[in-house]
Amino acid sequence: MFTKITRPLISNGSLPLSFLYRPLSISSVFFKNTPSKTDDKSLVEKKTDEKILRVEDSLKDLSSIKWRTEHNGKRLWPHDQWPERDLVNFPPYKLREAPNAVRWYFVPESWFKFFYDKTGVTGPYMFFYGLIIYGFSKEYIVLWYDFTEYLILAAAVITVVKKVGPMVGDIFRGWHQEEVDRYTSVVNNSKAMAGKMLHGYEESLERAKSVGKLGDARKDIINMALETAYRERMRQMYEAVKRRLDYQVALQNARKDFERTNMINWITSEVKKSITAKQEQDSLQACLNQLRQMASSSR
Template sequence: MESVGMLSRILARSAAPRGVIVRSFRTSAPAVSAVTEGPERDVKNFPRPVRPIYPGKVRMGFIPEEWFELFYKKTGVTGPYMFGVSFLTYLCSKEIYIMEHEYYNGLSLALLCIIGVKKLGPSISAWLDKGIDQYENSWEEGRKNQLQTLQDSIEAEKKEQWRAEGQTLLFEAKKENIALQIEAAYRERLMQTYSEVKKRLDYQVETQNIETRISQKHMTQWIVNNVLKSITPQQEKDSLKKCISDLKALSAVA
């Protein structure tokens, strides 16, 4: 019986997907709070089925306990045993089940199996359970490593998102710097335009001033030349004498 339970446990755990830890569960329905169900599921009348790890109870090594409980309501406690004895007697008396040499070989083989299970079953079960626990520990370690890797990936992703937000602020600062550079270039070009326009206006003003001075000088020279041309030699001599006499008068007064 112990070997049957041990083999059932091994098969149940080997059937589970790799990376999933198989734990011992009761054969009854699981708690509703442990499973997230939709509002339309009737978990009370139709609970979620659970695959048991250990087999159900048996009697005499191979007869399920449920078969005996089925007879209890009709025949009482001794009913299943009486039915078994009667049915076996019927098979043997009608020679439906013939007790030939293979029957006795089967009895001896069954006896050897029972002795082997009773003597070697606990040690083999403990050894196999130890191996299963090692598998569970390795799977649990792998699961923890995978969870840690995923957690590290999540933290790295959050850090990258934080860096991306910093890049957004950096982009805004770069935009402001570019706007300032554009404004400085605009003002510089505006000043260059002002300087060039001023130079051209100053040139025009200076040109007009030069033309005015040239015109004045030409006009003065023309007037002087015409006045000199209009003075006769006699007038020049009289003017010279007048100047000399005026100088003498000034010198006498001094």
């Protein structure tokens, strides 16, 4: 870290070597003068200027790159910005959920498959035992006095792995499954929330499709209300006019009744005034004579 900071300063010749290596020397600490505040300020300013230049250069480099987000309708990740990459022979790295299959607790399964294609089923086993025999014959594997300890240790390891291995594996798989469930629960919750939002958006779109029909219905309702108000006012006007006309008719009828009654009373009174007592007696005697004639004729 110190060399990274001092290298550009030494190359530029801005600081002397005595100042750069002053903290490394005891004599420079106790017997030499400390740097002034102006030197510290100039050093800080130069460092900030260099950082700004580096950041500007990096931004220029990034701005010159035209990042692509999609290619042929497929989303591109940061490591897939260039579709010319050979994704078949050099696919992007993916973390495996489980390790590769092995035999004998440490030999990869791919090695056995490689021998199956070349030598058949017995090839890897013959290679393994032949390699052991070759090691013994060339004394690469020396049968020393502690060889039995190795055999006992191997047997103990195999026994522990067979007895304790499944339990430990279950514990680690449980931890791994808890982590996976934690992350998948977050993803599933996000998917569920997104599904609810999409369902709500779809319902909103369906409701938006019927906005025109709703507007037409509201227009019809308003027109019906206006028609009802118009008819109600027409009825009120008809009733008001009818009441006035009925009043005029009743007034004329009352006037005519009054005039007829008054005329009848006047005529009756005038007639009564014109009839004398002798005329009444004569008319009464004439009526009696007519009644006698009618009675005699009926016999």
